[in-house]
Amino acid sequence: xxxxxxxxxxxxxxxxxxxxxxxxxxxxxxxxxxxxxxxxxxxxxxxxxxxxxxxxxxxxxxxxxxxxxxxxxxxxxxxxxxxxxxxxxxxxxxxxxxxxxxxxxxxxxxxxxxxxxxxxxxxxxxxxxxxxxxxxxxxxxxxxxxxxxxxxxxxxxxxxxxxxxxxxxxxxxxxxxxxxxxxxxxxx
Numbered sequence: 001x002x003x004x005x006x007x008x009x010x011x012x013x014x015x016x017x018x019x020x021x022x023x024x025x026x027x028x029x030x031x032x033x034x035x036x037x038x039x040x041x042x043x044x045x046x047x048x049x050x051x052x053x054x055x056x057x058x059x060x061x062x063x064x065x066x067x068x069x070x071x072x073x074x075x076x077x078x079x080x081x082x083x084x085x086x087x088x089x090x091x092x093x094x095x096x097x098x099x100x101x102x103x104x105x106x107x108x109x110x111x112x113x114x115x116x117x118x119x120x121x122x123x124x125x126x127x128x129x130x131x132x133x134x135x136x137x138x139x140x141x142x143x144x145x146x147x148x149x150x151x152x153x154x155x156x157x158x159x160x161x162x163x164x165x166x167x168x169x170x171x172x173x174x175x176x177x178x179x180x181x182x183x184x185x186x187x188x
Contacts, residue, residue, distance in 0.1 A: 001028070004027065022102040025098070026098060038087065045090075049123070049130055050070070050080040052123075053071060053134055054066040054071060062138070073135070073137065073138035076138060080130070089126050089156070093121060093160070096160065097117075101114045105184055110171075110174065110181050113174075126159070129155040132151075133151060
């Protein structure tokens with residue numbers, strides 16, 4: 001990544017860094033996250049997802065129990081592990097938020113708010129996916145049934161458009177609060 005940036009600076013000059021700063025920042029997504037940092041984030045996401053999912057299912061009168069990162073529903077234990085912790089959703093969502101923020105003429109402060117809110121939006125989207133997935137797993141206790149796994153996978157894919165809609169709602173809410181969102185405000 002640094003070699004590519006160095007080549008761009010050598011060919012186009014130092015001013016290219018400021019003009020193409022968003023594109024250069026996207027290159028950071030090519031660098032893998034170190035295992036220690038990824039594990040720390042994943043463990044916290046697993047714990048939060050399990051407890052928030054348990055709370056929501058209790059509010060919906062679905063009998064569940066939570067022990068650590070394990071949810072128990074209808075006698076079936078479900079471990080909120082790597083597939084359910086939301087870690088796979090965080091980085092694509094941050095990238096979607098990045099593209100969303102820099103493809104619109106937004107103020108830099110609004111861009112920063114969107115980028116800082118993206119992990120929280122990822123957690124919310126993951127809980128939205130996990131609650132029905134846990135319920136489906138409880139309704140299909142047969143281990144031979146592949147429907148719960150397929151439902152979980154499809155729900156994961158559905159979270160990316162949902163996250164995009166959440167970003168649009170955040171922008172709409174900021175406009176409703178009369179926060180100047182766009183860089184250039186036109187007279188109305």
